[in-house]
Amino acid sequence: MAHCQQDFNERNQLTLKFKTMWYKTKATELMGIEYPILQGPFGGGLSTPELVASVSNLGGLGGYGAYSISPQEIYEVDKRIKALTGKPYNLNLWVSDTDVPDSGISDARYERSKQLFQPYFEEAGAEFPEKPDFKTRFENQVQVILDVKPKVFSFVFGIPSADILEEARKRGIILVGAATTLDEAFALEKAGVDAIIASGFESGGHRPSFLEKSELSTTGTFVLTQLIREKIPYIPVIAAGGIASGKGIAAAFALGADAVQIGTAFLATEESGALPEHRAALFSDSAKQTILTRAYTGRLGRGISTQLAREVLGKEQDILPFPLQTAFMSPLRKAALAKQKHEMVLFWSGQIAPILKHTKSGELMRALIEETGKFMKE
Ligand SMILES: Cc1cc2nc3c(=O)[nH]c(=O)nc-3n(C[C@H](O)[C@H](O)[C@H](O)COP(=O)(O)O)c2cc1C
Numbered sequence: 001m002a003h004c005q006q007d008f009n010e011r012n013q014l015t016l017k018f019k020t021m022w023y024k025t026k027a028t029e030l031m032g033i034e035y036p037i038l039q040g041p042f043g044g045g046l047s048t049p050e051l052v053a054s055v056s057n058l059g060g061l062g063g064y065g066a067y068s069i070s071p072q073e074i075y076e077v078d079k080r081i082k083a084l085t086g087k088p089y090n091l092n093l094w095v096s097d098t099d100v101p102d103s104g105i106s107d108a109r110y111e112r113s114k115q116l117f118q119p120y121f122e123e124a125g126a127e128f129p130e131k132p133d134f135k136t137r138f139e140n141q142v143q144v145i146l147d148v149k150p151k152v153f154s155f156v157f158g159i160p161s162a163d164i165l166e167e168a169r170k171r172g173i174i175l176v177g178a179a180t181t182l183d184e185a186f187a188l189e190k191a192g193v194d195a196i197i198a199s200g201f202e203s204g205g206h207r208p209s210f211l212e213k214s215e216l217s218t219t220g221t222f223v224l225t226q227l228i229r230e231k232i233p234y235i236p237v238i239a240a241g242g243i244a245s246g247k248g249i250a251a252a253f254a255l256g257a258d259a260v261q262i263g264t265a266f267l268a269t270e271e272s273g274a275l276p277e278h279r280a281a282l283f284s285d286s287a288k289q290t291i292l293t294r295a296y297t298g299r300l301g302r303g304i305s306t307q308l309a310r311e312v313l314g315k316e317q318d319i320l321p322f323p324l325q326t327a328f329m330s331p332l333r334k335a336a337l338a339k340q341k342h343e344m345v346l347f348w349s350g351q352i353a354p355i356l357k358h359t360k361s362g363e364l365m366r367a368l369i370e371e372t373g374k375f376m377k378e
Contacts, residue, residue, distance in 0.1 A: 022376035027236040027259035034059030040263030041065035041092035051271040053084030063090035078148040088151030095158030099321035116318040126335035132327035156208035180217040198224040200241030204350030206301040214300040229256030246371020264350035269361040287353035298322035303346040
């Protein structure tokens, strides 16, 4: 009996201790980090080793989106990150990195896309590129991940094979998968991942669905976080999408999250790879309106709404499959940026952009920690 009472007291004291130390969670223990704040990885050249290191050095988990770079470039990026931080960090890949059929696309299909986008190319004075092609790189990229052994390997748009997951585990790499629906979370649980990202539709960037079409996978962060926490209680859940302040972090924790992943707020800081025009747009009035569009890459992603994106809504059958549409739009992007015709350029952004305040990643990180501490104590 006395034993029971002692156990009870010890448990209570432990609970009390954890309540005051809001930042000690299953996720921080798993990843060996101090604060349960992940900097969302960005593909397409928007991640930088400097941003990763600045977040990791302050006790969070910096993340580098490597899907759009070659295996050799991943080695170089990893070397640079290791030179800037001795703390844990995350390398991120897209498991499915192409929607192009093996036979490529027909000339007729390419002509249809040219017709759809002709008025924009004409207005910007851009030339159509040659018909693009693409071969998957995931298998070669993932070999580099296994080689360089980041503390965390996160992935989107699917689940790597059981063999790859096993090889990663053998090397002590923590595996983090992203779900846009509860069914995707179940699939990740079955594969034995260490943590699940609840990727809500408020998020900036691509919607990384892999079981249903992304248009049919539009659950918000707070619903998805609760569903995953309730149905898969033993795996840490990382809430991602629409979080950019201590209030947002505290709210995600109240709903059962063990950590948060923040993208847009870090993208807006000087340390990211975003163009100055992009950062300015995130702090401007235009960030009030975001849109989910396939117009710029072929896959559904959220950015600041453009006239072009609105005008091609419903005409997706004439948009090239990912990632050919990215290559196709590249000359238009260059020309439109040079002429400051920003109504044609997609600046990636989540819905939360209008509350952003910080232009330096260190200041953002410190503010997030301090604000969250305040809300968790009240
Ligand atoms: C420009 C941009 C690119 C992104 N690229 C990736 C990526 O390559 N891999 C990934 O897992 N998540 C990617 N994300 C998602 C972020 O890592 C993060 O989960 C998301 O931005 C969180 O939502 P928030 O933007 O509302 O903060 C990207 C987000 C943005 C804004």
